[in-house]
Amino acid sequence: MTLIDSLQETDFGRMLITFIVAMLPVLELRGAIPLGVSIGLGHWQSMLISVLGNMIPVPFIILFIRRVFEWLRSKSVWLERAVSSMEKRAEGKWEKVHRYQLLGLMVLVAIPLPGTGAWTGALVAAIMGIRLKHAIPAIFLGVLIAGVLVTGITYGFFAIFQ
Secondary structure (H helix, E strand, C coil): CCHHHHHCCCHHHHHHHHHHHHHCCCCHHHHHHHHHHHCCCCHHHHHHHHHHHHHCHHHHHHHHHHHHHHHHHHHCHHHHHHHHHHHHHHHHHHHHHHHHHHHHHHHHHHCCCCCCCHHHHHHHHHHHCCCHHHHHHHHHHHHHHHHHHHHHHHHCHHHHCC
C-alpha cells in the first residue's frame, strides 16, 4: 500500500491531498476541487480546503519571486530564458490588471482557465509592484470566485446547493 492509498483512507488524509494539490502551480484549485470530491470529500469541503491551499503560496510569490528570478538568471542561460518567458506571459496579463487595478487582478484570478489563477495573479502583482496588503484580498476574492465557479461547473450549480 502506498502513502497516497493510506492517506485516502482517512478524512484528514483526503483533506491533506486536496490541500497539497491546490498549492501546486497549473493545477491549483481547478484540479484540487474535482480531485477532493473524487476521493470522497463533499463539494463544499473540497472547495474550502482548495481555496485555503491555493492561497498558501501567494504571499511567498509576491514577496520573493523577484529575488528568485534574479538568482535563477545568474545560474544559466537556459534558466534566464525560462524566467524571461514567465515574465512575458505575466506581462501579457498585465495590461488588463493595470487598467482595472485590483478588480482586474481579482478577475484574472477568478477566471477558471489555463494561464490564470492565484499563481499567475501573484506573479503579475509582484511584477507590477502591487503591495501585499492590496494584492492578497484581490487574489483571495478571485480564488473564492474561481472555487465557486469550478465547483458549480464541475458538479452543476443546482447540485452543489442541495
